[in-house]
Amino acid sequence: MAKANMSPNKNPMPTLSAEERSHSFSEVALGYSAEAALDEALRCLDCKNMPCVSGCPVNIHIPEFIRKIKEGDLEGAYEVISRSSSLPAVCGRVCPQETQCEAKCVRGIKGEPVGIGRLERFVADWHNMHSDKAPACAAPNGHRVAVVGSGPSGLTCAGDLAKLGYSVSVFEALHAAGGVLVYGIPEFRLPKAIVKKEVDNLTKMGVEIRTNVIIGKTLTVDELFDMGFEAVFIGSGAGLPSFMGIPGESSKGVYSANEFLTRSNLMKAYLDNSDTPIMKGGRVAVVGGGNVAMDAARVAKRLGADEVYIVYRRSMDELPARREEVEHAMEEGIRFMLLSNPTEILAYENPDNPRDARRGSVTGMRCIKMELGEPDERGRRRPREIPGSEFTLDVDTVVMSIGTSPNPLIKSTTRGLEVNSRGGIIVTEGGKTSREGVYAGGDAVTGAATVISAMGAGKAAAEAIDRYIMNK
Numbered sequence: 001m002a003k004a005n006m007s008p009n010k011n012p013m014p015t016l017s018a019e020e021r022s023h024s025f026s027e028v029a030l031g032y033s034a035e036a037a038l039d040e041a042l043r044c045l046d047c048k049n050m051p052c053v054s055g056c057p058v059n060i061h062i063p064e065f066i067r068k069i070k071e072g073d074l075e076g077a078y079e080v081i082s083r084s085s086s087l088p089a090v091c092g093r094v095c096p097q098e099t100q101c102e103a104k105c106v107r108g109i110k111g112e113p114v115g116i117g118r119l120e121r122f123v124a125d126w127h128n129m130h131s132d133k134a135p136a137c138a139a140p141n142g143h144r145v146a147v148v149g150s151g152p153s154g155l156t157c158a159g160d161l162a163k164l165g166y167s168v169s170v171f172e173a174l175h176a177a178g179g180v181l182v183y184g185i186p187e188f189r190l191p192k193a194i195v196k197k198e199v200d201n202l203t204k205m206g207v208e209i210r211t212n213v214i215i216g217k218t219l220t221v222d223e224l225f226d227m228g229f230e231a232v233f234i235g236s237g238a239g240l241p242s243f244m245g246i247p248g249e250s251s252k253g254v255y256s257a258n259e260f261l262t263r264s265n266l267m268k269a270y271l272d273n274s275d276t277p278i279m280k281g282g283r284v285a286v287v288g289g290g291n292v293a294m295d296a297a298r299v300a301k302r303l304g305a306d307e308v309y310i311v312y313r314r315s316m317d318e319l320p321a322r323r324e325e326v327e328h329a330m331e332e333g334i335r336f337m338l339l340s341n342p343t344e345i346l347a348y349e350n351p352d353n354p355r356d357a358r359r360g361s362v363t364g365m366r367c368i369k370m371e372l373g374e375p376d377e378r379g380r381r382r383p384r385e386i387p388g389s390e391f392t393l394d395v396d397t398v399v400m401s402i403g404t405s406p407n408p409l410i411k412s413t414t415r416g417l418e419v420n421s422r423g424g425i426i427v428t429e430g431g432k433t434s435r436e437g438v439y440a441g442g443d444a445v446t447g448a449a450t451v452i453s454a455m456g457a458g459k460a461a462a463e464a465i466d467r468y469i470m471n472k
Helices: 034-041 062-070 074-082 088-094 116-130 152-163 192-204 221-226 257-265 291-302 323-331 451-471
Strands: 144-148 167-171 208-210 231-234 254-256 283-287 307-312 335-338 340-347 362-375 381-385 391-393 397-400 438-440
Touching: 034 062, 034 116, 062 074, 062 116, 074 088, 074 116, 088 116, 088 192, 088 451, 144 152, 152 167, 152 192, 152 231, 152 451, 192 208, 221 231, 231 451, 254 257, 257 291, 257 397, 283 291, 291 307, 291 323, 291 397, 307 340, 362 397, 438 451
Parallel strands: 144 167, 144 231, 167 208, 231 438, 254 397, 283 307, 283 397, 307 335
Antiparallel strands: 340 362, 362 381, 362 391
């Protein structure tokens, strides 16, 4: 085996230039070469106590898969990862490793941590290019489980149960499987071919995917049990957008981030032959500071916006988006208007001609400057308005990216399912709900969170469902 690499710095991730990518939906990060991956793997100290594993929500045996890379056994590295993760090519791209596994890495004490996420992506991409073999599954055990939603939690739960021999059917409301992975995350961060490949791996394992089925409308949870399913996992996500409640939010040209990204990512509104309308050009304000806000702003730029603003009521230090996404947005020309908060959306009016096509269209957004006061219950300093600091931002499109909550449809059509004040399904250990045989996880429980945390919930629920059915 080659000599250990004691460099304090990660191998850099090759990327498209800012100029090239700001006009293209091609993937920004290009991935490691085999040489860079080996060099990065040699930075791993193979710690006996494996602190990185404790930082992974699905407990991938990280030192073992990196050891396989050092040995040149890339398929073996993939097999190690796939024992714990059903979506390795996805996780390697969108998981916030810097706050999870890499945050625990010993190499990060006196330098940069090992690029665990970049290595996971490399291994998964290598496997997808060189092998069509799906993870091994146990013999069918004769038991059936329904999974509601084909996002990260649902796909993980389905994959883990399939490995145990269960017959699993996934019910997806939209016309394509993948949930937030296909409608929420842009092509330049997560190519949809990658998601399709991961879904195809599950179907090879025997998982049935049924699209265009809205649980709570097309079928109810009760009807799933009547169809012979012995347990149901609800991983329906948090697709109900939040708005600020300020004047003018119903104007033409105001989108929720969910709608804006779904039109672009899933319905391909950026293509010339698409029937889905979306803004192309003009000046765009994206309200919010999370990863979804960064995605919306960068999509708007690629759709041809002349100017794109991130309007966020706190400072850069409090910005919740990943540093990498913020840096990429800045490089692509996104302008950050921090310590600013909208108070009204302005729209064109023509009282002389109520049928004027321009009537009701966004013409600007009134904002007020903010300052940071005392910390809130989460330790973040509370923003407060500065009297007399109002200003108007000249924009014709506004995207609201201030959070989402679970859709109430399943709760309203399912007997005995308890939810909290935010609409999240209440669960106990393993995702067990108040309704026997019904489990839940991911954003349907927590509200909007990370892909990997949703996967962790799906994994825990699969284990709990297995215990429930076997004990029953």
